[in-house]
Every structure is written in structure tokens, then in C-alpha cells.
Amino acid sequence: MPEIAEVETVKNTLKKQILNKRIKDVKVYYEKMIESNINTFKRDLIGDEFIDIKRRGKWLIFELHNHYLLSHLRMEGKFFLKNTNEELAKHEHVVITFEDNLDLRYHDTRKFGRMNLISKEELENTECIKKQGLEPGDKALTASYLQKKLKNKSLPIKSVLLDQSIISGLGNIYANEVLFYALINPLKKASSLTLEECNRIVEGANVIIKEAIKMGGTTIKSYTSSLGVTGRFQTKLKVHKKEGQLCPHCNNKIVKIKVGGRSTYYCPNCQK
DNA sequence: AGTGCGACCCGAACGC
């Protein structure tokens, strides 16, 4: 499941392969995937070219001359590059063909991913981009920023870490890992966190995301990033999907609970 | 405004 590190990896990989090639055709096989008007989507892409790829939170931002193509991979979205004469595979929902007959194909088993084509001036006013909070690694992401954001949140801290408007880019895997790093119980009420605890969360997010990006993300379940790049961060996971296994700090058993409906893994001894 | 929860999806894992 792509989180910030996976998206960063996809961005970096695609940048080496698809920039500055004229788009000659666009095919959409699952129309609900496109949030903007489908005909406008095709018309505006054809004839243009990608000149850069950026990322904001878990959103990929493909820059064209006049537009941005926004793409969210949700759980299982992947991009593949294939020759245009290769047969369409199951779950390939959007195909962008470049003039050298290379296809950028969007593959999504569960059809959860979304794309949106917007004009350049719209970017900062587009809701999904505007609402993103600070990213791990941003100097402005400090303990006091976080504590202020948590002040009126009665939800468990685990749920709040998944809120993209506070820290942008954390998903279920890294939220579990960050709380283990910070030695904080996932059920602890967000508003009750001390400045010191907020500091440990910020530090954990910075350290873990940096390391995950360096390793190309986490490959887990059905997710492998595009183009044969395989994430190796799963070897670094300490608690996620480790229920019944021993805590690397104290040797007590990792447990699995539900928080806000989401699987949550933690060490009850280290994270009291 | 903050919170809770179903819907969106489909394949894998599970139960019988």
C-alpha cells in the first residue's frame, strides 16, 4: 500500500523515464477513476508532455505545460511502462501513450486510485492539495506545531496521525511505526500529548520516512512499485503486522488492536 | 467543527 515513501519512489523512478515525450493518445477504461471531465481530460493531455513530476503528501503531481495531472495511488495503484502493442492487462485502467509508442499504464486492482487534471493556476486552490499538512522532513514540522494541531482533538493519537491535514503522508504502516519509535500508546488521546511526546513523534516521522524513502518504500501485500523497483523497508518494520512476535526493545509480545477501524500494532509494555 | 461510520473495490485469507 503506497504511502509517502512509495509515492516518492514512484516519482523518482518515473522522472527518469517519461519526461519531455509528446503524449499522442490517452485511453480510460474505468471512467470513475477520473474526477475531472473525461473528454477534457483526454483532450488536454494529448499533444502536451510531462515536464516534471512532484509530490505533495501521497499525491503525485505530473506537471505539463498548461496543466497538472494529479494522481493518488490509494492502496494498490501502480504505474507500469510498456510498449503500446502489448496486450492490455487486467486492472490497467488508464493508458497514456507517448509518441515513441511507450505507454504509461495505471494499474489498480481495487480501483481506489483517483486522477484529476487541473489547470496550473488551480493547484493551490485544489482541495486535496490545499488541505495537506506539513511533511516529515520539513523544518516547520516541530513539536509545538504538532501540539497545537492536537490541542482540540479528542481522538486517539493513532487516528490523528492518519489525518493528512496535520502531518502529510503518513499511512497506517508508518503511523504504527512512528508511535513505536515515540513510545506512545496508540489509544492515547491526542490532546493529552506532552510537548516532549510531540517531539518524539516528529523525530520518529522524520527518521522513519527518511529511511523508508532511502530504501524505496515498503513492499507489503500486493504492493510493488513500478518498473521493478522493490521497496526494502519492510525489513525495518518493528511492529506493523508483527502481532505475536517479540518487541525488539523488551521482548514482550506485540499485540494487534483496532483503532478507528484500522489495524494497529504496538508493544503494550513499551507504549503504555 | 469535530467525530463516527459506511461506501468505494476486489483478491486473499479464512471458515465450514
Added chain:
DNA sequence: TGCGTTCGGGTCGCAC
């Protein structure tokens, strides 16, 4: 073996 059921996971939209 084979069938039906449950689960997962990010985000949105709706109800409270």
C-alpha cells in the same frame, strides 16, 4: 475441494 464470508486500507461524504 469448493463454496460463501470476512477483511483490508485511504479518503470522502453524510449523519449526528
